[in-house]
Amino acid sequence: METFSWELAPGLTVKAEPRVKLIKFGDGYEQRVRDGINNDLRLYDVSLNVPRDDAAMIDDFLTRHGGVHAFKWREPNTNRLITVKCPSWSTNVKHTVISITATFEEVVV
Structure with missing residues (x-):
């Protein structure tokens, strides 16, 4: 498996949204349980500012x-x-550098 080894620009955003199964009962009571064994995988919004060749x-x-x-x-x-x-990335061409923003989704293989 390949490794992404380029250095990121400052400003990493990490999103956590654990998957939860929820059952609501008529009296306002609710029961919650984790949805699977890997229910807390993270999303990372990353950005890089790199020369054209690296981009x-x-x-x-x-x-x-x-x-x-x-x-x-x-x-x-x-x-x-x-x-x-x-799953998605975008490129913004500037004068001497190229800015790349991407979303990395943590997965289990």
Whole structure:
């Protein structure tokens, strides 16, 4: 499995939204339980500011994985090597650098 090794720009956003099964009863009582054993996978909004040559390599990497195939990535906050997929990314061409924003979704393989 390939590893995404480019350095991110500051400003990582991490979204946590654990999956929960919920049953509501008529008297206002509700029962909650985790939905599966991997119910707390994270979403990461990442950005990179890179030279044109690096931007082409990053775009090739993400295109090759196509939002379907997972890859390894070192999560900066915890320094854990996790498995993610990238379902969407965008590129903003500036004068000397290219800004890439992407969403990494943690997955279990």
